[in-house]
Amino acid sequence: MDYVLSLIGPMAEGAKVTLSLFCITLLLSVPLGLVLALARISRWPLLAAAVNGYIWLMRGTPLMLQLLFVYFALPFVPVIGVRLPDFPSAVVAFALNYAAYFAEIFRAGIQSVERGQYEGSKVLGLTYLQTMRRIVLPQMVRRVLPPMSNETITLVKDTSLIYVLALNDILRTARGIVQRDFTTTPFLVAAVFYLLMTLVLTWFFQRMEKRYAKFDE
C-alpha cells in the first residue's frame, strides 16, 4: 500500500501532462470543429470541398503519424514550415485531428435541426448568423452530447500516444516506473487515473444531457 501511495506523486505529475493536453485540445478543437462544420454545409462548394478533403485527410491517417509529422516533418515543409517543441507539436496534431471528428459530429447535429426552424426564424427577421447562434446551435448541442461524450472519452485515452514524443504523461510515467521497479503495479495505478478521468467526464455529460432534456417531448 505504501508503495502504491509512493507512486501517486510521480503519476500525478504525468496526469498534469495528460490533463493539459486534453484540456487544450478540447479548447482548440471544439471551436475549430464548429467552424469546419459550418464551412462544410456552406453555400460555397469550393470551401465545402476543401473541408471535406481536410476531414478525409485527418480521419484517414493515424493520429500517431500526424503527431510524428508535426514534430519531425513540419519544420521542412516550405512556407508553413515551423519547428515546434514537443508539447506544442502534440497540441497542434491533436487539435487538428479532433477538430475533424468534431466537425462531423456538429455537421450531423446541425443538419438534424428541421427546416421549419430556419423558416420560422427567417419569417421573424433573424439573419443567418442569428438563426445559427440563437436557434440552431442550441438545439444542436443537445443532440451532439452523446457522440461528444464518446469522442472526449476517446481523447482522454488517445493522449497516451504522446509517448512517441517522449512526453511523460500518465502512461509513460507508469512504464518508466515499471521498468525501474520490476513490478506491474504502476500500470494498475495508471488505469485507475484514466478511469477517474472518464468517470468525471461521464458524469459531466450525463448532467448536461439532463439539463438539455428539460424541453424534450
Place this chain on the structure above:
Amino acid sequence: MPNSTSSADAPVASPADREIMIQATEITKSFGATRVLEGVSLTLRKGEVVAIIGPSGSGKSTFLRCLNHLETIDGGSISIEGEALATAVPGSASRYAPDADVRRICRKMGMVFQSFNLFPHMTVLENIIEAPMTVKRQPRSVAVPKAEALLAKVGLQAKRDSYPSRLSGGQKQRVAIARALAMEPDIMLFDEPTSALDPELTVEVLRTMRQLAEEHMTMLVVTHEMGFAREVAHRVIFMDQGRIVETAGSEEFFSAPQHARTRAFLGQML
C-alpha cells in the same frame, strides 16, 4: 334574414381606395421541371382578409411562401406596401431587392405555419420575445410586457413558462400567432394553420384568427376550413393547377360559384 346587411356595413366591403399591402403580378415558379405557379396575381388591400383555397398541389401554399421570400419566384413581380421585393425582368428571372431590403420588407409580414415551427428549446415567453429582442433590439423590459399582453390575447398567460413540448397543437399554434404578432407585422400570412390539428383544437385557433380579423388585421389565409373562409374572409380565391380559377367576395363565392372546377371542389369539401 336579420343580418343580410352584414356585408354592406363590413369595413372592407368597398375597399378599392384602401392602401395596397401586397401586389403580386404574374408570379411564375417551377420546382425543377414542374411548373407550380403559372402566372398568379393578387392585390391585397389594408384590412382585407382573403382566403386561398384549392386542392393540394394547386400551388396555394407555394404562392403564399413566395410572398415572404421563403421561395424565390422565377418570373413576375411582388411589392409589399409599395416597395419592390422582386421585379419582373423580361426574358429572365425576376430580380430581387438587396438582401437587407428583402429582410426589412418581409418583416412587414408575419407568418404562421401548419407545423407551428416553435423553438423547442425556448419557453413560450422566450419564443415570443426572441425576435423583438434579437431583431428589433428591444430591451427585455419592453419585450416581456408586450409578450405577456399577446399571451393574454391568445388566452395562454398560464403557459408563459412552459416549453412547447408541453402544449397541445392548438396551444402551440396560438403561441405561434402571438410570436408572429410580437414583431408588429402589417400583414399576417397563414399557411394551413389548422391542418395539423384535431377538429376540437381547430376551433380555438380559428377563434384567435377571427379576433385578429375583427381588429382589421390584413390577412392572407391558405386554408381548408370552408366555414372560416365563408364567415371571416372578405374574399376567396380558388386555385387549381398553379392558376387562380376564380375569385369573388366570400358570400358570392360560396353561394354562386361561377366555375365548374370551383363547384366540383366545393362539392367535395362541403
